[in-house]
Amino acid sequence: MAWFYLFLASFGEIFGMMTINLYLRDKKWWRLIPVILTFGFGFLFLSLAMRDLPMGTAYAxxxxxxxxxxxxxxILFFHEPAGWKRLLFITLIIAGAAGLKLFG
Known part of the structure; x- marks a missing residue:
């Protein structure tokens, strides 16, 4: 269950970054509410995952x-560049995370 919580926590991080980007495009105070909620969601599930997973592994x-x-x-929603080098290094990040799960 800890790995599922960590998976959900990652979505809090991803959508938290997205809401920050949306806030920076249109700085209205009410756009801070989704930022707080999404990061709060991520921290909540990260803390649940860390009950069973080592801190270093969970955080990484x-x-x-x-x-x-x-x-x-x-890349998908904000039209940022998607060169092969960027995609290669994203793959390496994910491979590193998978390695921590397999060998950690």
Whole structure:
């Protein structure tokens, strides 16, 4: 169940970054509410995952998937560049997270 919580926590990180980007495009105070909610969601599930997973492993996977997901959201929805080098390094981040699960 801890890995499922960590998976959900990663979505909090990904969508938290997306809501920050939306806030920066249109700085209205009410756009901060989704930022707080999505990051709060992520922290809640990260704390639940850390009950059973080592802190270093949980944090590395959470930030890795969050970073990779944020890059993909940027490419898909915010028209950021998607060169092969960026995609290669996203793949390496995900491979590193998978390695921590397999060998950690």
């Amino acid at each position: 996977i959470w930030t890795g998937f969050g970073a990779a997901g944020a890059v993909l959201i940027g």
